[in-house]
Amino acid sequence: MIQSRRHRPLRSRRVRALVAGLVLVMLVLGLSGVRSTLAGWTDTEEATGSFSAATIPAPVLTQPCTFKPGLLGLGARVEIYWKLPAGYQLDDVAVEASTSGLGSVLAPITGFNLRSNTTSTGDGTYTTEVPAHLLGGLLGLGSELEIAFSVEHESGWQSEPASVASNAGLIGGIGGNCRNLS
The missing domain is CATH 2.60.40 (Immunoglobulin-like)
Known part of the structure; x- marks a missing residue:
């Protein structure tokens, strides 16, 4: 049986939609395995600070x-x-x-x-x-x-x-x- 021309584009669209859906699912599943992290580093520079309370003079x-x-x-x-x-x-x-x-x-x-x-x-x-x-x-x-x-x-x-x-x-x-x- 030979398909009519009218049914070929419909089938082709279904195949494309199926392939696109599979690619989308694979993409989502693939990206969900990636864990995000915060960057960390070390540096040799140091910062220091100090504070003091006011000194109230005594009698x-x-x-x-x-x-x-x-x-x-x-x-x-x-x-x-x-x-x-x-x-x-x-x-x-x-x-x-x-x-x-x-x-x-x-x-x-x-x-x-x-x-x-x-x-x-x-x-x-x-x-x-x-x-x-x-x-x-x-x-x-x-x-x-x-x-x-x-x-x-x-x-x-x-x-x-x-x-x-x-x-x-x-x-x-x-x-x-x-x-x-x-």
Whole structure:
């Protein structure tokens, strides 16, 4: 049987479509076996960098602190002599206290107001009085209290503290003392 001319182009188109489909399937299957990777290399060049936090200057103790026993222990106080770093004011100072011993943590002194307990000496230095009744509430007999002044920057960072250690002594301020730690 002889095919008519009309059916030959149809068959030829089918064969072409079949061959094109097979080529397409083979191409897809062949490419799916290829794995993509990220390029990697090494180089002898190195880069370094550094950063540092701002250093907040600490207050400075200007003379040895003193323990003033008062009359029979009434009005006993510790006087601390110190100076602020340039560019800072009294409102930038944090006052903290800690009892000596293991696990001792600096904490704000309750019932103490730096502004009302501090006087300026006129030459840029300050005298701060810490009343003994505050010390007595924090100290047991023979225990020491560390009082620390730190400058607090507006960023929240604090300077290293300028600190003193004080002992209120026994009843009536007998044996009370104070010494600079920094």
